[in-house]
Amino acid sequence: MEPLDPWSAENTVDQRELARAETSAAYALGKLDGRLTRLGETEERLFCADLVRRTLLGALTQAGYLDAPERFADWFAGLARGPEHIAEAPSSALGIVRALLSEMARHPWEPLARTAQTLQRCARFVADAIAPSPEEQTRETDATTGALDRARVLVEVLPADADGPLPFAALAALCTAAAHDPAFAPMEAGIRTYDTGETLVALAGLRPITPLWALDVAAGILLAQRTSLARALPMPGLFTTERLLLAHAPDRQALALAHALEVATTAHLAALDTARTRAALLTQRLAGLRRSSRAGEAWILLAGFAPLGLDQLMDAIGVSRRGTYAVSAALTEAGLAERQSRQGKVLLVAIERARANEIPGPVFTGALGTAVDEFDEAMADLDRLLARTGSQEVTGT
Template identity: 30%
Template sequence: MIDLHDPHVFSAGEIRIARDRALAALGRLDGTVAGLGGDALAIFAKRLVTGCVIDALRVERHAFTEGRFAAWCAGIGTLSDEATNRQRSPSQVMRAVLGELATHSWAPLAEAAQAFHDVAKPLADGPRSPDEADPVDDLWEAHELAASIAPSEEPNLALAYAEAAREHVVFAPRETQLRMFGDGAYRKTYQLTSAGPPTWALGLYVGTVLKADGLLRQALPLPGAIVAHALRQDIEGGERYLAHYTAIGRAAEALAKAADEARGADTVVRERCASLRSSSRAPSLARHLAGLGALRSDQIERVLGLSRAGVHGMIASLRRLGLVSSTKVSGVKLHAFVVNTPTGEHVRSGRPTPLASLSTAALDEFDGAMKAVDAILTKSQTD
């Protein structure tokens, strides 16, 4: 283990600073998450699940944008236009991550993973190689590796975990391969880019190690906390440690920011939906969109158990409140959480009405029917 107090160690000062910053970031993350209320905590957990899935797919070398990811989860299009025959199945990777998080010891995360699983319906993958490695096996290896790390006497920010992964057959970076092609008279050597190690699986369990060391109250997964550069065999120890501490710090800062954003989103939803009746499901829909990202109407129907008319009515109400924006992708509408200026249109107040005794489902159906009537009247007046 590197001695951070040895002035002759390569970049010892930089390493010490990176470690201290990472410790401070983990402290802020732990305190911020502990201070979240129930609804804000649910939004944060959903964003964390989404972040874990996105990190896994990008480590597996799938290139995509945020919009493309939402469209893929909605079953509207492929995750990427690039050929994916050299990458593992994106839907298989996603299912492995969700399956693992759905059994997490922290209830909000497990519930968020189940909610993501219920709404995500990506398109079927193309033909895959029968020799393709199962990502579930990577998760098992990461779990066993994390369980083998003994708590450290002084905080090393899961450095022992990363060092053990560096020697592991699954997680050690592969060497670059050279291949020669030619017909005898003409030959050319190509350098094949090796597949990177599945560091996303290590990131799902790094929180287990940090919790054992007393640095986190919950064994939170930290997407991006373990990076391939810190596992390489061909760089000095000081450079590896610096890369590891920097990655841990950035991952913790990103999650702390997500927690702050979740609190802010919950506050906005609470304030702007105060005029709605107390039984309205619209605030719940806004919070789902804030956590899971853009969804199509039938996904919302599944996650909230509502009718199509009820969903349309709530979307209309949230759009007037400046909380939802809808865009079309391949002719299908995706509804995303936003914080826009309210349109100023009338939104039903929360005062008791003769309809107050009706069930939520009946009220949602009523809202949808009224919206359809308004549309017909508007059309007839313009004709």
């Protein structure tokens, strides 16, 4: 019998390398799981705002909209059109964003669902230059929500594995199932022909893109079901066409998935660190404001998601036009935001120039004090009116 050559098979990888990769990923998952259960309220909301943004940008990038990170803020504020559409994209950028916001608005984790609902109210996404017909809109909605539903089904039908809370066998099974599913399977590149006037030239086109971003969302459900995570967090960037194409090489696929899972988990851990720093900064800078002030709520969206216009602020935190001026003044005076004028529209943009332990306490000037006093007086009038109305209802007068 010939001695076994461990490098002779295409599928073979160093098992020690695979074990190290899975151990590192499992350690990162355990660390993330522990930190998710010890979040303060402000950290939680900051993390959720950032998570929604990263999930949307990850999905758009995977769908072929590579310019989404640069265009997203102005697009969300209604100042510019969205990412450039490409022929290989499975759906429009707006369709993907709407589907994901609707999905996260129903998430079982209440802070994430509440954040997505808030962003749905205040979004001002600019539609494409040529509006699709109602039939096209229906088809796109069916395609995007259908991808999410199909990904969820693939997770639900996965067999139970013997790894316990470790998700590696289940992730590999999900990857293999997706590689053979019509909704996600990699598609062959088409052929494009061009008539030069003298001859026909045939060129290989780009491979059509399948909605793998839906699998990234479903992976969070899988991790929660396997008790690997306390929350069903989306895992942007976990599934790629290259990893699906490794279905014929299970060990290589397992190694690639372990590395990708560690990268996605580490991104969540970094976001939690950022949320903690921002929460400390917010608490210190706004220590002088009354508890009912909406300034902190507004800054969470500014810092975690994107700049907001004053009209968006009204819908996001439920204040009047006059209230937006008080919130804007408070954040500007505290050094947490600045007003920028873009295309005739005023935007509030978050500022994070120093850490909380390097910042002196807020010193409010007379201008800010006047604005805050007016806001407090208006809130007090409202409180008195509500109290008087309640008394009348109780006494029947």
